[in-house]
Amino acid sequence: MVSLELSVLTLNVWGIPFVSSDRAERMQHIGKELSSGKYDIVSLQEVWTEKDSMVLQELTKAILPYAHYFYSGVIGAGLLVLSKFPIVSTLFHSWTVNGYCHRIQHADWFGGKGVGMCRIRVGDRYVHLYNAHVSIFTTIFFFFGKLLFWKMTEVLVFERMLTFFPTTDFFFQN
Structure with a gap:
């Protein structure tokens, strides 16, 4: 078997508009x-604005000339893939559980979260890269005591199961 060595980075850039501090400066540094x-190959999460996506693509185009931003939901999926190699096809699978509209500070409900797949041609081979950003259901309010923490953990486990079981089908179909 012939081996293939790639340097792959995944990073949550924390790009929530009006919430993330020093967002524009952070995008420049990233x-x-x-x-x-x-x-x-670079797999980014929380690239919530098209402007941030364009900034990152512009800054990296000499080294990572191929890019795909996954559009979904009201504000997008927040997922961006940058690659040194051609991205020949893409696919996106939306999750049915995407947070709650009353948790505005999480922004999960507004961004159609899911998993994006990029088929990337590396020489005469193809690599399937999956980029995902799970919902923020992990908010923990320690100051309300352990009972609330355990209840939220129970909800978290149930919601993550609802999210990931259909996603396994997506992986095996592609």
Whole structure:
């Protein structure tokens, strides 16, 4: 069997508009690091604005000329893939459980979360890269005591199961 060595980075850039501090400056620094040539494929989460996506693509295009931003929901899926190699096809699977509209600070409900797949041609081979960003159901309110913490953990486990069981079908179909 012939081996294939790639340098792959995944990073949550924390790009929530109006919430994330120093977002524009952070995108500049992240873009400069990604353009260093250390990475063959980059999988980013929480790239919530098209402007941030364009900034990152512009800063990295000399080294990572291929890109795909996954659009979904009201504000997008927040997923961006940058690659040194051609992205020949993409597919997106939306999750049915995407947070709650009354938890505005989480932004999960507004972004159509799910898992994106990029089929990337590396020489004469193909790599399937999956990029996902799970919901923020992990909010923990310690100051309300252990009972609330355990209740939220119970809800978290149930919601994650609802999210990931259909996703396994998506992986095996592609």
